[in-house]
Amino acid sequence: MSKLKVATCSLAGCFGCHMSILDLDERLFTLVDLVEFDRSPITDVKQIGYCDVGIIEGGVANAENVHVLREFRAHCKILISMGACAITGGVPAMRNRFTLKECLEESYISGAGLVDAQIPNDPEIPLLLSQVHPIHEVVKIDYFLPGCPPSADAIWTFLTQLLSGQPIALSYTQLHYD
């Protein structure tokens, strides 16, 4: 049997969910026997190919996040929303109580110790959205794995059950939102 292809990415995430994947430790050797990684922060693949599973960390906070998320949806049979940010917007969504103007001016105009204060406006820089959103408000999601981050044990339970076609059943201590 050919290996399943898996892609991962971080949108408005902190890479903590990916660190939690690395917390699988030696179970990573078992994992790479089962799957092959396509585009991911842990590979050098620049453009996502057709994959069986896509794992998304982080909410949607800027235009590039929307673009990458839609590409993942178009290329992955199964798309997984991993971690509090992808599921709820998470801590970055705490900026939703302020306007984007307030956030940018606080950081780039009125912040302490700034020299030549200005809001970055180069077209290379993706524009921020007015609010941070969970990813299921942008594309359809097939599975949710909560936690900030989910523990390696929860990720392992989830992935092994998913890859073997079993229903997903996390134990009590593996299901948490914090």
Place this chain on the structure above:
Amino acid sequence: MSGEPSFTLDDQPVPFQDGQTIMEAARVAGVYIPHLCFNPDFAPHGSCRVCLVKVNGRPQAACTTPAVAGQVVQSEIEELQEIRRGILEMMFVEGNHICPACEKSGACQLQAVAYYVGMLAPRFTYFYPQRTLDASHPDAVIDFNRCILCELCVRASRDIDGKNVFAVQNRGLKAHLVINTPSGKLGATTFSITDKAAQVCPTGAILIKNRGYETPIGRRLYDRQPVNVVGDVAQVPESEGGRRHE
């Protein structure tokens, strides 16, 4: 089961006394029915709808439905757990329940009930309310974006503390908790953290200042065992990780 009246709850006989609700009888019998706005020290409120059970096949709130001899009550069935998940998802999207940044996480009954019914993620669009935090009181802070309108603080302050500090204002989606003073500030009231009202909140809406993140992860109230084993946050003594008094 001699002459004592009883009903069945998930096929188990539950005895009751005249005038008890299904929730009260189940509680005395040690059977857990998920709930948030119910607290045995207060009259039932019927707002959270999490205690929904099927009574003779019909959905009813266990906290407000009187126990009747011979009635057939179902609670731990997938159909009801699915409805409860939906109700909890509505509560989560209506507020800003960012558990990773909340001092109540791990000892929050809203979160614990969501774990109990297996909620993975809210399916609905987030409201992201923008209510202003009230930190005017020297000993307590209120984040109105975490309030689920159970009105336990309203009931406790009015009926037990005799202070009438809290109220709910407006209707429909605009309904929200307010402080019952002209300034609308908690600091302008006689509210004290020894009040009953300071100890009944099932979420992280009312917090005692300078007490956050004291319990190590793994030892918090609902870290190891679910809410049906541990009990309500307001009913568990501080020595066992429950609500702090003072």
